[in-house]
Amino acid sequence: MSNFTRSGRPEINGxxxxxxxxxxxxxxxxxxxxRNLIDIKPPVTHEFAALIAVISGGDPFLxxxxxxxxxxxxxxxxxxxxxxxxxQQARDPRAAYAAGTAVLFFPLYYSYPGFRPKYFTVAFGxxxxxxxxxxxxxxAGASAAVAAGFWQFGAIFPVLVxxxxxxxxxxxxxxxxxxxxxxxxxxxxxxxxxAGILAVGDMLEQVIFFPIIASEDMxxxxxxxxxxxxxxxxxxAVIIGVLGALLPAATAIKRRVLNRSRxxxxxxxxxxxxxxxxxxxxxxxxxxxxxxxxxxxxxxxxGYGALGRVLDEHTILILLSVVTxxxxxxxxxxxxxxxxxxxxxxxQWHYWxxxxxxxxxFIKKGFDAYLTGPAREAGLPAGSTCGHDFERIVRIALxxx
Numbered sequence: 292m293s294n295f296t297r298s299g300r301p302e303i304n305g306x307x308x309x310x311x312x313x314x315x316x317x318x319x320x321x322x323x324x325x326r327n328l329i330d331i332k333p334p335v336t337h338e339f340a341a342l343i344a345v346i347s348g349g350d351p352f353l354x355x356x357x358x359x360x361x362x363x364x365x366x367x368x369x370x371x372x373x374x375x376x377x378x379q380q381a382r383d384p385r386a387a388y389a390a391g392t393a394v395l396f397f398p399l400y401y402s403y404p405g406f407r408p409k410y411f412t413v414a415f416g417x418x419x420x421x422x423x424x425x426x427x428x429x430x431a432g433a434s435a436a437v438a439a440g441f442w443q444f445g446a447i448f449p450v451l452v453x454x455x456x457x458x459x460x461x462x463x464x465x466x467x468x469x470x471x472x473x474x475x476x477x478x479x480x481x482x483x484x485x486a487g488i489l490a491v492g493d494m495l496e497q498v499i500f501f502p503i504i505a506s507e508d509m510x511x512x513x514x515x516x517x518x519x520x521x522x523x524x525x526x527x528a529v530i531i532g533v534l535g536a537l538l539p540a541a542t543a544i545k546r547r548v549l550n551r552s553r554x555x556x557x558x559x560x561x562x563x564x565x566x567x568x569x570x571x572x573x574x575x576x577x578x579x580x581x582x583x584x585x586x587x588x589x590x591x592x593x594g595y596g597a598l599g600r601v602l603d604e605h606t607i608l609i610l611l612s613v614v615t616x617x618x619x620x621x622x623x624x625x626x627x628x629x630x631x632x633x634x635x636x637x638x639q640w641h642y643w644x645x646x647x648x649x650x651x652x653f654i655k656k657g658f659d660a661y662l663t664g665p666a667r668e669a670g671l672p673a674g675s676t677c678g679h680d681f682e683r684i685v686r687i688a689l690x691x692x
Contacts, residue, residue, distance in 0.1 A: 303355055303642075307405030311358060312642045314340025315349050323486040325493040331501045334479050334494060335440030336408045341482075343406075351643050358406035365410040366401050369589060370394050372417040377596020379424055380559050386599020393532060393592040397525055399581040400588055409585050412438045412445040417589065419448050420561060428456055428464040432471030440479050443502060444577065444586070447568045451561055514574050521581045533587070535594025536566035538601065559597060566590040 303311065313330070314337060316322035324330060324337040343361070347353035374391030378384060394400055403410075419435035422428075435448035449472050456464040483490050509517075519526055540563030569587040577583055 303358075303405040307358060307407060308642055310336055310340045310406055310408070311343070311351075311354050313337050314342070315344040315351075315354065315642075317341045318344040319349050323483070323490055325483065325497050326486050326490040329497060329501075331443075331497055332408060333440045333443060333498050334483055335411075335437060336442075338479065338482060339408075339411070339441075340406065355405070359404060362403075362405070362407055362410050363401075365414040368414045369410070369417060372414070372421055373589060373592045373596070375421055376417065376424070376562075377593055377599070380562075380593075380596050381599035383599050386596050386602075389599065390592050390594075390596035393528075393595045394589065396528060397522070397588050399521070400585065403582055407582060408441040409582055412442040413586050413589050414438075415441070416445055416448040416565075416586075419452055423452055423455060423468075426464075428452070428461075428468035429471040432468035433475045434471075435468075436472040436475035436479075440475070443498065444569070444572050447565065451564060454564075455561060509578070511574060514578050517578055518573065518584075521584060529588065529591050531598075532591030532594035533566055533570070535596075535598040536590045537563050538594070538597050539563045540567070559600075562590065562593050562597060566594070 309330070310332070313322070313324055313328050316328070317324060317337065318341050322328060324334065328337075330337070339361075340358075343354050343357045347357055370391050373394055374387045377390030378387035381387065415434045416438035419431045419433075419438060422431040422434060431452045432449065435445075435452045438445035438448045452468050453465060453472075456462075456468055480491065480494075483494050522529055539559035543560055543563075566587070569590055572578075573584060573587055
């Protein structure tokens with residue numbers, strides 16, 4: 292909450308500002324996401340921002356505060372869930388403490404101000420795994436669906452929940468988890484559908500197809516260099532944690548191949564699946580900035596808990612000491628406020644002055660959240676909606692036209 296200890300306006304990053312603008316515009320002006328605003332984020336992001344707008348009465352300062360508060364709560368929830376899940380793996384409170392504390396070893400994990408959907412993806416995703424371990428499949432399915440609703444790569448959590456129940460051949464749990472997923476999907480799509488069936492089509496185009504056609508074509512070497520540049524001295528700690536997260540998969544392979552085990556469900560295998568998925572996300576699909584590493588860092592922290600399951604007591608104490616010292620002396624860079632843009636017609640101007648948009652079509656250019664001017668400035672006919680001529684608007688958003 293240090294974002295609010297400074298005088299003046301709180302800092303809101305471009306993406307967060309866009310989402311809050313979208314939520315308030317939806318509530319106060321009927322500007323429907325995907326139909327009147329182009330964005331690639333799944334609908335829960337915009338609906339959560341709209342909920343904040345309703346609670347705050349549309350006040351921009353109160354919305355910014357609630358966005359920071361709820362995001363901070365998600366960060367705390369991640370730490371707690373990592374500790375709980377690590378304890379279930381190792382059955383050792385020291386290993387659980389090391390895992391939960393390891394999250395705090397990475398300053399980038401808690402130094403992003405404003406509304407950040409990826410925090411909620413990780414929080415609800417880990418909650419779904421925890422609920423499944425507590426024999427709550429319906430809640431696990433619902434939580435997993437919410438995680439996917441904040442970010443596309445969160446889709447691994449519904450698959451994981453359904454897969455875990457199916458592997459155990461617990462068909463009752465599978466049906467209940469599927470029911471939880473379906474209920475959330477209906478609740479999420481309904482507000483978009485109220486704007487018409489075309490709005491649902493626009494949502495599918497922008498959330499599913501837009502990220503595919505606009506994905507980065509970045510060589511693996513460049514991604515590795517970017518990964519190292521973002522993490523710096525923390526790279527060895529991440530590698531150790533990720534190896535720990537992959538340990539359950541290695542153990543399962545050894546058991547099945549060497550010991551000819553017919554055990555259907557391997558405890559802790561879910562962690563290796565998550566780690567593998569987010570390794571692919573980082574090194575193959577999506578690494579724009581440090582915040583894209585958040586899910587992998589959560590898996591890394593859980594990996595320390597997995598290591599605690601196979602290490603002896605003396606080694607666990609050493610691990611605990613190293614993590615504690617690293618967190619205590621790692622240091623956190625203070626958040627530096629960015630420059631404020633007050634240009635009339637800019638996204639910042641619309642948000643802070645609570646001025647409704649002058650056009651029914653705004654474009655989020657590429658993967659940077661910049662609000663364009665009225666539709667006519669983008670060469671679109673007056674009165675058009677973003678749902679019309681989608682291919683042309685995508686080209687405009689990517690700067691290709």
